Amino acid sequence: MASPMFAGIRVLDMATAGTAPLALRWMGDHGATVVKVETHLRLDMIRMGGPFYHMVTHPDYSGWEMMFNSSKYSISLNLNKQEARDVLKRLIAEWQPNILAESFRPGVMKRWGLEYESVRQLSPDIIYYSTCLEGQYGPHSQRLGFGTVTNSICGASHLVGSADRPPAGAPLAYADFPSTGTALVALMGALIRQRRTGKGVHIDQSQYESNLYVLSGPLMDYAVNRRVMTRNGNRVPYAAPHGVYPCAGDDRWVAIAVFNDQEWERFCEVLGSPGWSREARFATLQGRKSNEDELDRHVGDWTSGREAGDVEALMQAGGIAANVVVDNKDIYDDVQLKHYGHFREIEHPVVGKVRSETPPFRFSKSRDTHFRAPLIGEHNHLVLSQFLGMSDDEIADLYANGAVTTEADLPSVGKKAD
Amino acid sequence: MQEDTMLGGYRVLDLTEGGCAFGGQAFGDLGADVIKIEPPGGRPSRDLGPFYKDIPDRNKSLFWFAYNRNKRGITLDIENADGRDLFKRLVGTADLVLESYTPGYLNGLGLGYSQLCEVKSDIILTSITPYGLEGPKSGHKSSDLTTWAASVVHYICGDPDRPPTWLSWPCAGIHGGVEAASASLFALWHREITGEGQHVDVPIQPYLMQHSTGSYWWWECMQFNLPRMGRYTRYFSVRYPYIYDCKDGYVHCQLGGGAAAGVANSTRRFVDWMDEEGMAPEWLKQIDWFFGFDASKMTADEMDDILQPFHTFLLTKTKSEVSEEAVRRSIIACPVSDSKDICSDRHLRARGFWQDVQHQELDDTLTYCGGFVRLSEAPIGVRRRAPLVGEHNLEIYEGELGLKRHELAVLRQANVI
Numbered sequence: 001m002a003s004p005m006f007a008g009i010r011v012l013d014m015a016t017a018g019t020a021p022l023a024l025r026w027m028g029d030h031g032a033t034v035v036k037v038e039t040h041l042r043l044d045m046i047r048m049g050g051p052f053y054h055m056v057t058h059p060d061y062s063g064w065e066m067m068f069n070s071s072k073y074s075i076s077l078n079l080n081k082q083e084a085r086d087v088l089k090r091l092i093a094e095w096q097p098n099i100l101a102e103s104f105r106p107g108v109m110k111r112w113g114l115e116y117e118s119v120r121q122l123s124p125d126i127i128y129y130s131t132c133l134e135g136q137y138g139p140h141s142q143r144l145g146f147g148t149v150t151n152s153i154c155g156a157s158h159l160v161g162s163a164d165r166p167p168a169g170a171p172l173a174y175a176d177f178p179s180t181g182t183a184l185v186a187l188m189g190a191l192i193r194q195r196r197t198g199k200g201v202h203i204d205q206s207q208y209e210s211n212l213y214v215l216s217g218p219l220m221d222y223a224v225n226r227r228v229m230t231r232n233g234n235r236v237p238y239a240a241p242h243g244v245y246p247c248a249g250d251d252r253w254v255a256i257a258v259f260n261d262q263e264w265e266r267f268c269e270v271l272g273s274p275g276w277s278r279e280a281r282f283a284t285l286q287g288r289k290s291n292e293d294e295l296d297r298h299v300g301d302w303t304s305g306r307e308a309g310d311v312e313a314l315m316q317a318g319g320i321a322a323n324v325v326v327d328n329k330d331i332y333d334d335v336q337l338k339h340y341g342h343f344r345e346i347e348h349p350v351v352g353k354v355r356s357e358t359p360p361f362r363f364s365k366s367r368d369t370h371f372r373a374p375l376i377g378e379h380n381h382l383v384l385s386q387f388l389g390m391s392d393d394e395i396a397d398l399y400a401n402g403a404v405t406t407e408a409d410l411p412s413v414g415k416k417a418d
Numbered sequence: 419m420q421e422d423t424m425l426g427g428y429r430v431l432d433l434t435e436g437g438c439a440f441g442g443q444a445f446g447d448l449g450a451d452v453i454k455i456e457p458p459g460g461r462p463s464r465d466l467g468p469f470y471k472d473i474p475d476r477n478k479s480l481f482w483f484a485y486n487r488n489k490r491g492i493t494l495d496i497e498n499a500d501g502r503d504l505f506k507r508l509v510g511t512a513d514l515v516l517e518s519y520t521p522g523y524l525n526g527l528g529l530g531y532s533q534l535c536e537v538k539s540d541i542i543l544t545s546i547t548p549y550g551l552e553g554p555k556s557g558h559k560s561s562d563l564t565t566w567a568a569s570v571v572h573y574i575c576g577d578p579d580r581p582p583t584w585l586s587w588p589c590a591g592i593h594g595g596v597e598a599a600s601a602s603l604f605a606l607w608h609r610e611i612t613g614e615g616q617h618v619d620v621p622i623q624p625y626l627m628q629h630s631t632g633s634y635w636w637w638e639c640m641q642f643n644l645p646r647m648g649r650y651t652r653y654f655s656v657r658y659p660y661i662y663d664c665k666d667g668y669v670h671c672q673l674g675g676g677a678a679a680g681v682a683n684s685t686r687r688f689v690d691w692m693d694e695e696g697m698a699p700e701w702l703k704q705i706d707w708f709f710g711f712d713a714s715k716m717t718a719d720e721m722d723d724i725l726q727p728f729h730t731f732l733l734t735k736t737k738s739e740v741s742e743e744a745v746r747r748s749i750i751a752c753p754v755s756d757s758k759d760i761c762s763d764r765h766l767r768a769r770g771f772w773q774d775v776q777h778q779e780l781d782d783t784l785t786y787c788g789g790f791v792r793l794s795e796a797p798i799g800v801r802r803r804a805p806l807v808g809e810h811n812l813e814i815y816e817g818e819l820g821l822k823r824h825e826l827a828v829l830r831q832a833n834v835i
Binding site for chain 2: 160177200323
């Protein structure tokens with residue numbers, strides 16, 4: 001077996017929350033050595049904001065940690081201490097990471113003497129990746145927020161829900177992920193350029209801007225035609241039926257999309273050509289669009305007694321696009337994900353068995369090297385002794401002066417109950 | 419001198435449809451030479467609206483403009499034998515082929531990965547599909563909406579008392595496009611190191627799942643099927659909104675506190691703002707948002723009572739006022755922006771986000787989104803607008819492949835180009 005794709009690539013991940021960590025995790029999944037720099041004093045919302053195993057609200061029991069920070073090493077530093085910043089500077093100068101990622105409010109890294117200009121003195125070809133809500137400069141660069149705030153400012157929240165209601169908002173931290181994807185594209189472009197030219201770069205990611213490519217059609221529609229797009233359930237102007245229909249059981253749904261007259265005829269056959277489907281007003285796309293409420297009601301009447309999976313199968317047999325609206329439980333039984341081994345059972349020292357996630361894309365000539373998420377500070381000794389060659393005495397000093405944080409530094413909400 | 423770009427010198431053949439075209443555009447944004455290959459007459463996604471001045475025309479789709487800039491465009495019928503030969507000649511000049519056809523389609527034409535390798539041994543072929551190239555559902559019929567449905571994110575999106583909804587705009591393909599760009603760059607990196615190309619399988623489903631913020635991890639950890647919450651945050655039995663009505667629309671305000679220290683501090687500062695305008699009742703000012711606010715111990719009525727002054731206050735404020743004060747006072751809040759708000763946002767203007775692009779064929783200048791990130795070197799720029807149907811046929815077939823004009827005429831008459 002060939003060596004992993006990113007063998008020898010080193011990444012210093014100082015970022016929190018979702019956007020940067022997930023992009024860097026996928027690099028770690030393919031062999032990059034990713035060192036997560038975190039602290040017990042102010043826990044990453046990933047360690048405290050999501051679901052916990054065994055109902056234990058402790059940073060090592062976090063499910064989100066498995067999702068965002070698998071295939072990484074963790075060190076815990078209190079960067080408000082000079083000694084900790086010195087460790088970080090030594091890591092930059094001596095370990096020579098290809099990439100440094102940070103997601104602090106603009107200005108924090110500068111206060112620590114760790115902004116791009118200083119860091120490139122230590123490592124001239126470094127790729128320095130900053131990510132925050134609205135970017136490093138501009139009148140709103142200091143806006144506080146996280147993924148759900150990005151949802152709203154980038155236009156996504158406005159487009160979720162029904163026309164007759166206030167916006168329902170995009171779910172959880174949806175808008176973190178378009179930023180993950182574009183960050184990964186930029187990081188990979190920078191890594192390839194770094195290898196070809198020996199040059200580094202500062203990537204300034206405004207997660208707001210990084211989301212706008214998703215809606216660039218509607219944005220151009222406003223810029224050119226002065227039309228403001230609004231939410232409209234599951235409908236599109238060029239297909240009907242096109243929506244989500246109720247099925248047997250509690251909160252069970254199937255999504256169905258019928259685009260043209262040929263598909264409409266096949267769709268009607270799947271339904272057994274009921275009388276209403278032969279009415280002239282449903283015969284053309286324009287007719288179906290004009291009578292869409294009624295159409296949706298008929299379709300919903302047909303689906304509502306049936307199992308969602310059965311409707312999907314019947315539609316597929318008739319050549320109609322359909323899929324169960326997969327819920328949080330269904331996804332673990334998804335036949336495609338099973339085929340790809342997307343969820344992989346691995347052992348975690350504190351939690352036990354974890355159904356961890358492998359990267360979504362697959363390579364014909366490279367296998368992933370996915371491994372479990374680290375405990376907080378798990379690799380302090382490894383990183384300090386092996387990457388920096390520190391002696392046990394030097395390391396003990398860092399613990400003693402609080403530069404390295406430990407379980408004792410956890411805020412009360414993060415402490416394990418006895 | 420050659421312009422300094424991230425990916426200058428690489429060539430990409432882009433056969434993708436719909437939003438997946440963003441994958442090729444990301445390469446173009448980073449400086450690669452991207453050639454969009456369309457069937458004679460143009461790709462179907464040219465028929466997707468909205469259209470320039472609402473004129474439905476294959477050269478006026480704003481959807482097309484938005485996802486095909488920084489590309490050149492040629493027409494080529496790869497279902498025809500002559501067309502396939504021309505395609506293979508192009509593959510010989512390329513580093514990467516991006517496609518989003520039904521699984522097996524290119525194989526059926528004799529243009530699968532192994533056949534492309536015969537033309538260029540280190541070629542990278544990236545295939546974007548809803549479910550993946552293999553597996554029991556790989557051949558399933560799908561649409562943007564059904565891909566959304568397959569990926570959990572649909573289930574948790576929308577009002578709790580209504581069916582799940584999507585983002586009112588087909589974006590599963592767009593997310594697939596960015597996934598394909600990332601994965602292709604992984605493969606390009608692998609080729610830089612090892613010299614070998616490969617076939618990259620880019621299923622949208624497991625990528626789009628991530629956009630649920632891993633809501634299914636609640637099932638993995640706690641056997642809890644996280645429901646749709648709409649514009650509410652739910653704490654145990656009570657729920658409270660994070661989207662509020664304001665004077666001219668809606669604003670997003672993260673209120674509350676308890677263990678979430680950032681939110682507690684933000685809410686305190688919010689109350690200070692209300693107080694300055696004489697709209698904070700005395701009891702509200704007494705709340706200790708860090709230690710004295712525990713949503714898990716509150717009834718729905720108690721929560722409503724606490725939030726009422728915020729509702730009243732916000733109705734006196736515009737989106738823009740909330741936006742500016744939130745930044746000034748370090749309050750976690752922002753407008754619930756629509757496309758007009760985004761296009762007129764002073765922050766984006768100050769950052770020079772928008773890019774004006776000349777459209778000579780329309781005798782007009784259109785405003786495009788700028789780069790998806792800012793780069794201190796090798797910047798992203800809009801170097802060319804999206805191609806018209808077959809716009810670069812002559813430049814590429816004659817200028818680069820050396821075809822004679824009379825040969826091109828034959829190919830045109832046979833509807834190959």
